[in-house]
Amino acid sequence: MVKFRVVEEVGVIKSIKGPTAVVCIPKKSACEGCSLKICRPDDQYMEIEAVNSAAAHVGQKVRVVMKPYSYLKSSGIVYGIPALALLIGAVLGKEVFSHYLQTFAPDTVSAIFAFGAFAASFFLIRLWSAGVTGKGNIKPVIEEILEE
Numbered sequence: 346m347v348k349f350r351v352v353e354e355v356g357v358i359k360s361i362k363g364p365t366a367v368v369c370i371p372k373k374s375a376c377e378g379c380s381l382k383i384c385r386p387d388d389q390y391m392e393i394e395a396v397n398s399a400a401a402h403v404g405q406k407v408r409v410v411m412k413p414y415s416y417l418k419s420s421g422i423v424y425g426i427p428a429l430a431l432l433i434g435a436v437l438g439k440e441v442f443s444h445y446l447q448t449f450a451p452d453t454v455s456a457i458f459a460f461g462a463f464a465a466s467f468f469l470i471r472l473w474s475a476g477v478t479g480k481g482n483i484k485p486v487i488e489e490i491l492e493e
Contacts, residue, residue, distance in 0.1 A: 351410055351411070351412055351413060352410070352411040352413075352485075353408060353409070353410050353411075354368075354370045354393075354408075354409045354485075355370070355406065355407070355408055355409070355491065356368040356369050356370035356371070356390075356393070356406070356407060356409060357369050357404065357405070357406050357407070358397075358401050358402065358403050358404060358405050358407060358487075359392065359403065360403060361397065361402070361403060362394075364396060364397060365394050365395060365396055365397055365484070366394070366395055366397040366401060366407075366487060367392050367393070367394055368392070368393050368394075368395055368407060368409055368487065369390040369391070369392055370390060370391045370392075370393055370409065371389065371390060371391075372389055372390055372391050393409065393485060394484065394485075395409050395484060395485040395486055395487050396484050396485070396486045396487065397487050398486050398487055398488065399487045399488060399489055399490050401487055401490050405490050405491075405492065406490070406491040406492040407487045407488075407489065407490055407491060408487070408488055408489040408491055409485050409486070409487055409488070410485060410486050410488045411485040411486075412486075422470060422473075423470065426466050426469075426470060427463055427466045427467060427470075429466075430462040430463050430465065430466035431459050431460075431462060431463040431466075432459075433462060434458040434459040434460070434461060434462025434463060435455045435456070435458065435459035436455075437458055437462075438454045438455035438456070438457060438458025438459060439451050439452070439454065439455035442454050442458055443455065
């Protein structure tokens with residue numbers, strides 16, 4: 346059984362935006378190869394937006410946690426749904442819609458519907474992610490205030 350580690354970082358709160366906070370975390374060598382891409386790199390610090398569950402204020406030192414299931418869930422959504430939409434669009438385009446659009450070759454109709462479904466899936470994921478940003482399902486969470 347493979348166990349995933351919880352990613353924990355310590356940083357200072359730079360600003361508060363409603364239920365989330367922007368946290369400055371010292372940049373590490375591991376930041377170069379990071380696949381999460383949820384941080385905005387600066388010279389010496391990374392800025393990360395996290396759910397402020399600890400009700401921390403600007404200037405406080407906090408512990409930020411990114412749970413592994415959140416990472417896996419977001420990866421599955423971002424990669425799996427568009428791939429599935431591409432396949433479903435191709436099959437529907439060739440098997441169903443090519444009969445209605447007989448002026449075009451079935452492979453052309455298949456490609457158009459595949460890429461259309463692929464693009465639509467990104468739009469739908471974007472709409473969905475806007476609705477869950479404040480809930481802590483995918484974003485990192487500020488779990489503890491370390492210093493005042």
